[in-house]
Amino acid sequence: MRDFCFEVAIIGGGPAGTATGIALKNMGIDSVFIVEAGSYSKPKIGESIPPNTQTLLQRLKIFDAFSLQHHEPCLGSYSCWGSTQLGFNDNLFNPYGAGWHLDRSQFDLFMARQFKALSGVLVDNTRFDNLSVMKNDLYPIKLSFENHPDVCCRFVVDATGQSAKVARKFGATVNMQDLMVSFAAYFDCQDTRLNENKLTLLEAVEHGWWYCASLPNNLQVVSLTTDIALAKKLRLKQPENWYSLLKNSIHINSRIEGTVSPNRLNNWKTPSSLLSPPAGNGWLAVGDAAACYDPISSQGIYKALANGLQAAKAIVQWLDGDPEGLTEYRNKVVKDFVNYLEQRDYFYGQEQRWQEAEFWAKRRAYLAGLKYG
Numbered sequence: 046m047r048d049f050c051f052e053v054a055i056i057g058g059g060p061a062g063t064a065t066g067i068a069l070k071n072m073g074i075d076s077v078f079i080v081e082a083g084s085y086s087k088p089k090i091g092e093s094i095p096p097n098t099q100t101l102l103q104r105l106k107i108f109d110a111f112s113l114q115h116h117e118p119c120l121g122s123y124s125c126w127g128s129t130q131l132g133f134n135d136n137l138f139n140p141y142g143a144g145w146h147l148d149r150s151q152f153d154l155f156m157a158r159q160f161k162a163l164s165g166v167l168v169d170n171t172r173f174d175n176l177s178v179m180k181n182d183l184y185p186i187k188l189s190f191e192n193h194p195d196v197c198c199r200f201v202v203d204a205t206g207q208s209a210k211v212a213r214k215f216g217a218t219v220n221m222q223d224l225m226v227s228f229a230a231y232f233d234c235q236d237t238r239l240n241e242n243k244l245t246l247l248e249a250v251e252h253g254w255w256y257c258a259s260l261p262n263n264l265q266v267v268s269l270t271t272d273i274a275l276a277k278k279l280r281l282k283q284p285e286n287w288y289s290l291l292k293n294s295i296h297i298n299s300r301i302e303g304t305v306s307p308n309r310l311n312n313w314k315t316p317s318s319l320l321s322p323p324a325g326n327g328w329l330a331v332g333d334a335a336a337c338y339d340p341i342s343s344q345g346i347y348k349a350l351a352n353g354l355q356a357a358k359a360i361v362q363w364l365d366g367d368p369e370g371l372t373e374y375r376n377k378v379v380k381d382f383v384n385y386l387e388q389r390d391y392f393y394g395q396e397q398r399w400q401e402a403e404f405w406a407k408r409r410a411y412l413a414g415l416k417y418g
């Protein structure tokens with residue numbers, strides 16, 4: 046093997062990229078390279094994972110190590126959705142037990158370390174920039190970076206998240222179904238008993254929906270997800286406007302009563318989108334690069350890990366000269382996305398209280414467009 050040449054290169058070291066890397070190493074692929082733009086030190090959103098994530102962590106052979114990490118259990122959820130009454134859905138009778146509220150940056154770092162423990166090569170603080178394909182070369186894909194020598198590979202995985210930066214270089218396009226935005230703050234609950242509540246809380250309001258969960262280190266995350274155009278009209282980037290909506294909520298506000306309001310408000314785009322196509326000859330996309338799900342589904346990380354396992358199988362087949370696995374992978378990503386859209390439509394359709402409000406009218410128009418458009 047030449048210097049900086051790998052069987053598989055994975056761009057992006059979030060859960061989808063590292064899960065793909067771990068699964069490939071478990072399947073006996075020696076030479077796997079992951080490049081990550083960040084350094085796993087910044088706080089990251091996306092923390093609720095359902096109980097059955099356990100099966101994926103077991104299939105990746107990292108569940109025992111994961112169990113030693115200090116994440117918060119998630120005992121279920123309660124929600125005010127469709128009426129002012131609270132509905133409860135606990136994990137008491139779930140065969141897998143509780144889910145988790147992750148310390149998200151620690152989880153991503155944990156995954157990266159598990160990959161490295163299998164002698165995977167992971168370089169962080171390095172950003173992928175461009176690629177070219179050279180015909181008739183053993184390692185035909187040449188990748189270039191902002192601050193790293195070029196790398197050659199036989200197969201490349203796009204795990205860059207929402208940007209799908211690698212797949213776009215192969216001509217793939219992102220098919221946007223809906224685009225919302227979440228504004229979130231982290232409340233310090235030290236010296237209070239607020240974090241004893243291990244249930245996720247969801248509350249629908251006129252302008253969207255609120256979410257609250259207890260995190261490790263005595264933190265509570267509180268977020269409002271709304272329409273992207275509406276967020277501009279409501280000037281939600283200014284914390285005082287976000288806080289005034291928070292005060293009008295019935296249940297969320299009381300979950301953080303007595304805490305000091307943090308000054309910092311973060312915002313993230315939350316699209317529902319599908320990459321078209323999600324795989325091609327010599328490449329595929331995993332996680333959010335392949336398809337983005339609304340955070341109301343709490344399926345983003347589960348999907349990232351599941352994609353990693355499915356992708357590794359398809360890649361090993363492809364390296365052995367059989368392209369059929371890539372076709373199966375492509376079909377599975379599309380089928381899962383269609384199922385997800387149906388579930389999402391059903392869920393939003395359950396809320397009928399604000400027929401005239403912009404947020405709900407837009408979601409309804411979108412549902413009608415999908416079904417009849």
Ligand SMILES: Cc1cc2nc3c(=O)[nH]c(=O)nc-3n(C[C@H](O)[C@H](O)[C@H](O)COP(=O)(O)OP(=O)(O)OC[C@H]3O[C@@H](n4cnc5c(N)ncnc54)[C@H](O)[C@@H]3O)c2cc1C
Nearest residue numbers: 057059060061082091092093173206227332333340345346
């Ligand atoms: C507000 C919000 C709330 C959410 N809540 C939940 C939740 O409760 N539960 C849940 O399961 N999911 C949730 N999600 C979704 C979840 O966070 C994502 O689905 C998950 O992070 C996808 O993992 P990924 O590895 O595909 O992408 P990411 O986690 O985005 O990782 C992509 C990685 O690629 C790196 N990268 C990008 N470009 C480059 C480049 N050019 N070169 C090198 N590296 C690059 C990035 O630095 C990043 O580390 C939420 C998302 C949002 C926005």
